[in-house]
Amino acid sequence: MRLFLKLLARNRLALAGAIVLSGVILLVLLTPLLPLSAPNVTNTADRFVRPFSPGHLLGTDHLGRDLLSRLLWGTRLSLAVGFSAALIAATIGAAIGIVAGYFGGRTDNLIMRGVDMLMAFPYILLALAIVAALGPGLMNALIAVAAVNVPFFARNIRGITVGIAHKEFVDAAKLSGMGHTRIILSEILPNVLPVIVIAMSTTVGWMILETAGLSFLGLGSQPPQADLGSMLGEARAALISAPHTSVVPGVMILIIVMSINLLGDGVRDALDPRLRSGALSRPMAATLVDRAEVPEKRTDGILSLDDLETQFHVGDRIFRAVNGVSLSVVPGECLGIIGESGSGKSVTALSVMGLVASPPGVITAGAVRYKGRDLIGMRYPALRRLRGDRIAYIFQDPQATLHPLYRVGDQLAEAIRCHHRISKSEAHDRVLELLKSVRIPNPESRARSFPHEMSGGMRQRVGIAMALANDPDVIIADEPTTALDVTVQAQILSLLDDLRRDRGLAIIFITHDFGVVAQLCDRVAVMYAGRIVEQGPTPEILANPAHPYTKRLIACVPELGGGRRELAAIPGLPPSVDDLPPGCAFAPRCRKKQTSCERGEIALKPQNGRAVRCLYPEWRPS
Amino acid sequence: MGSYILKRLFSAIPVLLGITIIVFAIMALIPGDPATAILGSYATPENVEKLNRDLGLDKPAVARYFIWLGNMLTGDFGQSFALNRPVIDEVLERFNATLVLAGTAFVLCCFLGILAGVISASRQYGFADKAITFVVLLGISIPSFFLGMMMILLFAVNLRWLPVSGMYAIYGGGDLWDLLKHLVMPAAALAVVATGVIARLSRSAMLEVLRQDFIRTARAKGVSERRVIWGHALRAAMVSIIPVLGIQAGFVLSGAVYIEIVFQWPGVGRMLVDAILKRDILLVQGGVVFVAACYVLFNIMVDVAQSLLDPRIKT
Numbered sequence: 001m002r003l004f005l006k007l008l009a010r011n012r013l014a015l016a017g018a019i020v021l022s023g024v025i026l027l028v029l030l031t032p033l034l035p036l037s038a039p040n041v042t043n044t045a046d047r048f049v050r051p052f053s054p055g056h057l058l059g060t061d062h063l064g065r066d067l068l069s070r071l072l073w074g075t076r077l078s079l080a081v082g083f084s085a086a087l088i089a090a091t092i093g094a095a096i097g098i099v100a101g102y103f104g105g106r107t108d109n110l111i112m113r114g115v116d117m118l119m120a121f122p123y124i125l126l127a128l129a130i131v132a133a134l135g136p137g138l139m140n141a142l143i144a145v146a147a148v149n150v151p152f153f154a155r156n157i158r159g160i161t162v163g164i165a166h167k168e169f170v171d172a173a174k175l176s177g178m179g180h181t182r183i184i185l186s187e188i189l190p191n192v193l194p195v196i197v198i199a200m201s202t203t204v205g206w207m208i209l210e211t212a213g214l215s216f217l218g219l220g221s222q223p224p225q226a227d228l229g230s231m232l233g234e235a236r237a238a239l240i241s242a243p244h245t246s247v248v249p250g251v252m253i254l255i256i257v258m259s260i261n262l263l264g265d266g267v268r269d270a271l272d273p274r275l276r277s278g279a280l281s282r283p284m285a286a287t288l289v290d291r292a293e294v295p296e297k298r299t300d301g302i303l304s305l306d307d308l309e310t311q312f313h314v315g316d317r318i319f320r321a322v323n324g325v326s327l328s329v330v331p332g333e334c335l336g337i338i339g340e341s342g343s344g345k346s347v348t349a350l351s352v353m354g355l356v357a358s359p360p361g362v363i364t365a366g367a368v369r370y371k372g373r374d375l376i377g378m379r380y381p382a383l384r385r386l387r388g389d390r391i392a393y394i395f396q397d398p399q400a401t402l403h404p405l406y407r408v409g410d411q412l413a414e415a416i417r418c419h420h421r422i423s424k425s426e427a428h429d430r431v432l433e434l435l436k437s438v439r440i441p442n443p444e445s446r447a448r449s450f451p452h453e454m455s456g457g458m459r460q461r462v463g464i465a466m467a468l469a470n471d472p473d474v475i476i477a478d479e480p481t482t483a484l485d486v487t488v489q490a491q492i493l494s495l496l497d498d499l500r501r502d503r504g505l506a507i508i509f510i511t512h513d514f515g516v517v518a519q520l521c522d523r524v525a526v527m528y529a530g531r532i533v534e535q536g537p538t539p540e541i542l543a544n545p546a547h548p549y550t551k552r553l554i555a556c557v558p559e560l561g562g563g564r565r566e567l568a569a570i571p572g573l574p575p576s577v578d579d580l581p582p583g584c585a586f587a588p589r590c591r592k593k594q595t596s597c598e599r600g601e602i603a604l605k606p607q608n609g610r611a612v613r614c615l616y617p618e619w620r621p622s
Numbered sequence: 623m624g625s626y627i628l629k630r631l632f633s634a635i636p637v638l639l640g641i642t643i644i645v646f647a648i649m650a651l652i653p654g655d656p657a658t659a660i661l662g663s664y665a666t667p668e669n670v671e672k673l674n675r676d677l678g679l680d681k682p683a684v685a686r687y688f689i690w691l692g693n694m695l696t697g698d699f700g701q702s703f704a705l706n707r708p709v710i711d712e713v714l715e716r717f718n719a720t721l722v723l724a725g726t727a728f729v730l731c732c733f734l735g736i737l738a739g740v741i742s743a744s745r746q747y748g749f750a751d752k753a754i755t756f757v758v759l760l761g762i763s764i765p766s767f768f769l770g771m772m773m774i775l776l777f778a779v780n781l782r783w784l785p786v787s788g789m790y791a792i793y794g795g796g797d798l799w800d801l802l803k804h805l806v807m808p809a810a811a812l813a814v815v816a817t818g819v820i821a822r823l824s825r826s827a828m829l830e831v832l833r834q835d836f837i838r839t840a841r842a843k844g845v846s847e848r849r850v851i852w853g854h855a856l857r858a859a860m861v862s863i864i865p866v867l868g869i870q871a872g873f874v875l876s877g878a879v880y881i882e883i884v885f886q887w888p889g890v891g892r893m894l895v896d897a898i899l900k901r902d903i904l905l906v907q908g909g910v911v912f913v914a915a916c917y918v919l920f921n922i923m924v925d926v927a928q929s930l931l932d933p934r935i936k937t
Contacts, residue, residue, distance in 0.1 A: 113636075113640075114640075116637070117641060117643075117644060118644065120640070120641060120914065120917070120918050120921075121641065121872075121910075121914050121917070122871075122872035122873070122875040122876045122917050123872065123873070123876050124876035124877075124879050124891075125875075125894075125910045125913055125914055128879070128894050128895070128898060128906070128910065129645055129648045129649070129906065129907075129910050130648055131898060132648075132649075132897075132898040132901075132903065133648045133649055133651045133652045136899070205763070209765055212765060213765065213879075213880055216765075216767050216880065216883075217895050218895070218899065219895070219899075232768060232771070236771060239771055239774065239775065240775070240779050243775055246768070246771050246772075247772075250765065250768035250772070253764075253765050253768060254760075254763055254764050254768070257763040258760070258763035261759060261762065262759070281746060281747075282743060282744070282746050282829050282832040282833065283832060283833060283837075283838075285841065285847040285850070350838075353842060355838055355841060355842055357833070357838075380847075384844050384846065384847075385844065386844070387841065387842055387843065387844035388842055388843035388844035388845075389844055392842070392843075393839075393842040395835065395838070395839060395842075397835070400834065400835040400836065401836055401839045402836055403836040403839070403840065403854055403857075404836070404858065404932075404934065405857050405858060405861070405931065405932060405933065406854075406857075414843065414845065415843045418843065418844050418845050418846065419844055450933045450934070452934050466839075466843065469843075
């Protein structure tokens with residue numbers, strides 16, 4: 001609750017709304033005590049006195065009544081009616097919603113059908129019908145507005161109640177022999193109350209508007225009593241000759257509704273956990289770059305990463321997802337990057353083409369060079385021309401990575417057509433060719449399918465076809481087989497292997513599975529907590545892992561028929577990259593840890609085509 | 623597709639029946655005797671009884687409902703006693719005018735609302751976003767009838783650009799240009815609130831979509847940022863925007879009542895308010911049922927549009 005108030009106060013607009021609203025409420029509460037003229041005393045001699053006249057601060061209306069006094073009394077009435085309507089609608093609506101949601105089954109069905117019927121009306125028709133039946137009058141307008149809003153509350157609260165009604169604590173209460181009424185009052189109601197309050201705070205502004213509207217139409221408060229709506233309605237006749245009589249109540253409605261809306265938005269935002277984490281911000285077209293200098297080129301290869309650093313800035317916390325990574329691949333080579341989830345391998349891959357979501361991602365140092373050109377500092381249009389054309393990606397989980405509403409053929413064609421001006425029919429032919437090359441049967445009909453009509457393996461083939469669309473030099477595959485079952489996984493791997501040999505592709509293959517690395521990769525880099533801890537040719541590393549972490553990781557792979565081998569999960573968790581320990585990040589989980597391991601930076605020492613970041617490696621080249 | 627439309631039309635039948643039942647039930651709440659209301663309190667008991675018999679009010683409620691329903695199905699909505707003409711004629715004529723007004727406003731708010739929402743989302747926290755957010759907040763907080771009055775003051779009275787009210791000029795006019803001149807202000811005033819709501823929703827729907835993996839895929843393909851926003855992202859966001867357009871159509875229709883009063887627009891909303899004040903119950907009843915039915919049909923069209931957009935919906 002304190003956190004909630006703090007968040008609310010931090011939202012300056014919501015605070016402003018709260019201050020204005022409480023000011024208005026205070027003013028109308030004090031109205032009976034203020035030295036005002038009576039609101040309903042007519043004085044036809046003083047009709048339409050302009051504002052700021054002596055004795056009448058806001059002037060007078062068509063019957064010579066003091067506008068300030070009428071405004072305050074009218075505001076009092078409007079607020080009272082609006083809040084009561086909200087309260088009544090919330091109470092009745094919540095009661096209906098809780099009953100429907102709690103009992104479920106037929107009761108629920110029947111009630112919700114009725115609610116749907118009521119919601120089939122444009123709200124004013126229902127309100128007008130009710131007022132037509134009951135007759136014009138403020139009380140009847142209040143009833144109409146409340147009734148019209150009941151379905152909204154009923155539906156909302158029912159949704160929440162259904163979720164709660166099947167929770168363990170409700171079952172426990174039932175088993176303990178509590179009656180339905182007691183369960184609803186003691187178990188359900190306290191849990192839905194916050195939702196009711198939020199729904200009220202977002203609708204009370206509407207209700208004030210709606211009652212004012214009915215009064216404006218002459219169907220609400222009847223003269224001489226006036227709320228803000230009927231003040232406006234009466235003033236309309238003199239709109240042209242005495243506009244101030246319309247402006248005064250109109251502006252008041254605007255102020256009230258606006259401050260309520262600001263406050264309501266603030267309440268909603270403060271309660272939305274996604275806003276707090278910054279998860280609602282949109283990623284920009286390319287990752288933000290904020291680096292002091294461009295490191296000189298140290299590695300060769302068609303694609304090389306030098307001392308790359310990518311961080312996530314969330315609030316005051318800095319997550320060092322990629323912390324000085326250097327890698328390179330040559331044409332026809334497959335480089336594996338392996339590590340647990342959170343080790344920074346995917347972020348490394350996405351940083352290459354500036355695809356790390358930013359905010360919160362920022363590339364803070366290093367360079368990525370493609371044929372010698374630095375991609376990090378490249379301007380967006382040039383970077384876009386390389387994306388998908390020279391360097392392409394294959395992502396994990398093709399269910400989420402293909403656009404759900406475009407046919408796969410169109411998605412493939414687009415990949416080509418945003419880099420090459422070719423005709424539609426040429427693109428179509430090329431799409432069929434691509435689908436064939438990734439061994440999709442019936443490419444003609446498959447091109448017309450939507451992603452949801454395909455199996456996971458087929459979708460991943462489409463993903464690969466998309467990466468191949470422009471015959472790129474480098475493909476970065478980010479766990480492309482993780483979401484697939486084993487047989488499909490083997491097919492996809494052999495497909496990638498063939499493509500690499502046939503086309504001379506350079507592949508960076510990201511995975512957490514040493515089995516996959518062994519099948520496909522020439523070299524492998526092992527990442528831990530944002531850094532490379534070991535790197536070298538795959539067969540050598542598999543035979544003689546040097547870093548204790550690599551050794552443990554290999555031990556995690558089960559082997560067919562090798563039932564005797566120790567299958568050891570690594571105890572503990574990787575460290576959080578916003579709070580890294582000094583020295584070796586793996587030390588807390590390492591069996592061979594010495595005090596010197598935690599003392600300071602440990603360099604990645606190259607040796608005979610391999611490299612390891614460890615003071616006491618498991619294996620030393622002889 | 624054809625069978626899906628038919629299915630949706632059939633599913634509307636219970637809703638339409640429900641609407642007639644609700645309207646009938648509300649009207650049955652009317653205290654006192656309609657015949658007395660029509661004839662006035664000085665009517666003789668004989669006359670009241672005769673009128674009750676003529677109107678079929680001596681029968682039980684359930685029977686009256688089915689007679690009323692049967693008549694409506696044959697297009698007979700009864701007779702308006704205040705206007706002394708068939709309810710359906712009056713409603714159709716008035717509904718036409720409302721359709722022009724509300725339809726224009728609806729097109730306007732869909733277009734502007736989505737435009738503002740997308741721009742706002744693609745420049746999140748930038749100047750355009752903040753400016754749009756503020757204008758939207760103002761738009762959803764201002765009562766449309768007050769806004770309409772202020773527009774009259776500014777554009778019709780002070781600047782004399784546009785006519786004050788009505789649908790056509792009384793003398794001369796009557797052509798499309800004349801209609802457009804009369805239509806600008808009420809349609810704009812009517813569109814403001816819905817534009818704000820749609821803009822807000824479009825913004826959050828776009829922000830939601832822009833974080834999805836398939837947007838990253840599009841960027842990785844090298845799709846231009848403009849196509850990412852207005853193609854990939856907006857298309858996906860429309861899935862959650864379209865249902866709200868259907869709801870907003872109801873709000874536009876509702877707001878039309880106020881706007882028709884302010885601008886003296888000869889639409890169905892003004893007719894209903896007049897009928898309520900004159901206690902012309904059959905006209906209210908018929909008008910409400912007719913407009914509600916149109917709204918239900920409109921929402922079916924929205925569902926169909928949704929199924930055209932989203933292939934994942936089973937048709």
